[in-house]
Amino acid sequence: MTQSAKEADLCSVVCICYNHSAFVEAHLRSVFQQEDENIEIVLLDDGSDDGSLEIINRVLKECPFEHKVIAQQNTGRVSLNCNRALESARGEFVVVISCDDILLPGSLSKKLEQMRADPALVFVASSRNYIVDPRGEIIDEGLLTPTHGKQITDPKVLLEIEYESLGSFYFQAGVFRMDVIVSVGKYDEDLIGDDIVLRTKIVQYLIENPNRSFDLIDQPSFGYRKHGDNLHGNSLRQIRTVVEWKNRFFPDRALPELAFRWMERFFRSSAKAGNTKALREALALDPQIEEHFDQYKKIGSTGLLRSLGIFRPS
Template sequence: MQPLLSICCLGYNHANYLTDNLESISRLNYPNIEVIVVDDGSSDQSVELLNDLITNFKYPIKLIAQQNTGNIGLNFNNAIKHANGEYITFISLDDVFNSKIFTNFLEIIIEDKSLAFVSSSKAISINNLGYIDFDKPGKLPIEDISNPNIDDLLELEYKDFGAFYIQGAIFRKDLIDKINGFDEDMTGDDIVLRTKIFLFLKDHPEYNYKIIHKPSVFYRLHDTNIHKNSIRQIKIISEYLGKYWPNKPLPQTFIDWSLHSIKNREIAYVEKIIYLNPTTKRLMDLESIQKAINKTKPSFIKKYIFNKTRVQNDKKITILGFLSFSYTSLNLFKIIFKTQKPTQTNIHYHEYK
């Protein structure tokens, strides 16, 4: 009997993508798999569809349908509690395994008992219909590091907030248990788990790991992706920096994200970001942030005559303090550029080699 692999899946309103995800699991050329699915209170018929799909599925599936928590770390920990495998992996139900590559990762970690994990340094995105967009999420910084050591990986977490994606990585289950899984008091999930693993491995050099330049998962980009919520993203990173790097300077990437988020925003939105927690309050010590806030504060002209602000992806114009309308910005250059060089291809993930 081959070692058992536990696949922990997390979904919230992913009914449109469930079939793709489970089909990619069924294509894994491995005989001993269990699937644990946590549905976090979906309102889109996900649970009903999952119950239908489970009936004739290739592998045993345990479905945990719960009230919505919005706590990804807690939800994955709920799945871990039910995982019996020697090895474990994590995936969101809107994403899809690159089945052939993932199976190869599994063969590698089973063959080498010293490996704590096998992961990918390459990310490939797909759209709602499954067609590949090679320009997103872009090149990961780890691709430029040959044979990264633990300090390199920790530095990537601190500076760039991501050495690799946990989805599609395969971990020893006993390692996940030793670090107590995800931190349930943190908004972030993958960045926390990776950091805890790296810190553990730094103290236990008997473990090895392997990072391979092949994509084991296709990441689905759609309108409800969590990463499109800028306040949530800043909250994730600021909490993470405050807990794991409290005595280090704020990294430039975090400063740049914050500047972009508050630029041309209404002052109430800016204050919501700045006063999220003690880490975001440290932004006030930076001259660049202070300048951006001063530009945001409404002057007499902005308050009573003419003001233009950003509201999500739209622009809002207010005239005479009370006449307001919003519009979507159209950048002719970008439209022409995208027409000449489309980022979305006509290659479906099924055809990717």
């Protein structure tokens, strides 16, 4: 569908919420404070049961931008929820961010200026961001990606960094062209992974379209809020995400070395907790995991070997 003149410059900020009552007001106010005037907010609440929706509706009464709230029954499926929100977004440009994180002041204006000036740009994202605590205080200004400090213009190089590092830049708070996201099929709803999947598809698009470009800038864009319910704290989910992603996009390659290091931490924590169920689930995900597990047991400490020895795939 042809976009209207207003939509041609519009940036849709897509916010995804689930039980973020402690953080969603600060999140929304960080969007309100953005300098660009041509912004809309599309917020999807995935059936929160902690009062998040009531807070959202109250705070949005002060919103300086057009906005839409999608309130639905809980699905627990991040990719599906992102796609539903994207379907309601009207902008030529889109930013996706979780409602427990915050946009930093001025984080969108420079990116949007670049995107509007150069139609070849597919996205502008940051190679450095901040970590904030549950109160919103900055606790680390050095949330660096593997691309930080590097002048990368070749998407093939970017794809290799994506593979080796399990992520080349933070998708959150990057500004992307909506038509490119649509053309690559948006998020893959049959996979657990979300950002890593869409990011890989967009980099593949850049490889296939050498007339298009991207920019990774040093300016921090968002504050990643560290708290007890972060999805990244779910080790089994992270392993499953990486296995599914690797098998879809790099089917002829082994799992990255970094993935094996993640697994070893998971093996140790599972052994200490006596969590046979989680370990059996992990070992069943891919033959490479079981093979690495057997090798790891041979070099582990004596005590850990005894613990790990009780775990076998069912």
